[in-house]
Amino acid sequence: TNLPGRMAVQYLRELCQSDAFATQGITLLGERLHLKDVKVPVCAIGCETDHIAAWKDSYRGVQGMGSRSKQFILSQSGHIAGIINPPSKKKYGHFTNQDLTLSCDQWQKTADFNSGSWWPSWSAWLTRRSGKKIAARHFSEAERENLPDAPGRYVRL
Numbered sequence: 001t002n003l004p005g006r007m008a009v010q011y012l013r014e015l016c017q018s019d020a021f022a023t024q025g026i027t028l029l030g031e032r033l034h035l036k037d038v039k040v041p042v043c044a045i046g047c048e049t050d051h052i053a054a055w056k057d058s059y060r061g062v063q064g065m066g067s068r069s070k071q072f073i074l075s076q077s078g079h080i081a082g083i084i085n086p087p088s089k090k091k092y093g094h095f096t097n098q099d100l101t102l103s104c105d106q107w108q109k110t111a112d113f114n115s116g117s118w119w120p121s122w123s124a125w126l127t128r129r130s131g132k133k134i135a136a137r138h139f140s141e142a143e144r145e146n147l148p149d150a151p152g153r154y155v156r157l
């Protein structure tokens with residue numbers, strides 16, 4: 001997991017074994033957190049034959065979030081291949097359905113099937129929420145030398 005030991009134990013016990021984040025909530029730095037507290041727009045990807053993060057549980061997790069803007073995409077294939085599926089390969093399709101009130105099986109049964117990678121669907125979702133596209137800033141050599149370490153104050157400009 002490449003997590004500090006204490007964090008790995010909390011992650012495995014509270015999030016995976018007892019599903020506390022979705023049920024009674026978890027305490028982090030003195031704050032009680034619950035899945036319904038997630039209010040930011042969410043686009044989640046599940047993979048049909050994922051052996052680690054079962055898509056139906058992931059779907060139910062998205063259903064439990066408090067965000068008013070939620071998207072769930074179900075990619076074909078498993079944990080790795082379903083995610084790392086660039087559009088150029090024209091491999092594995094994906095399902096989309098805006099009605100997240102449905103059961104997992106009903107959601108998939110009534111979903112639209114889209115050929116190829118889920119990446120274009122995600123890109124469209126991001127584009128609708130990203131605002132106007134602007135050109136990248138250009139820094140002179142002197143400006144680059146004076147930039148602080150990441151993430152740096154330039155992130156906030």
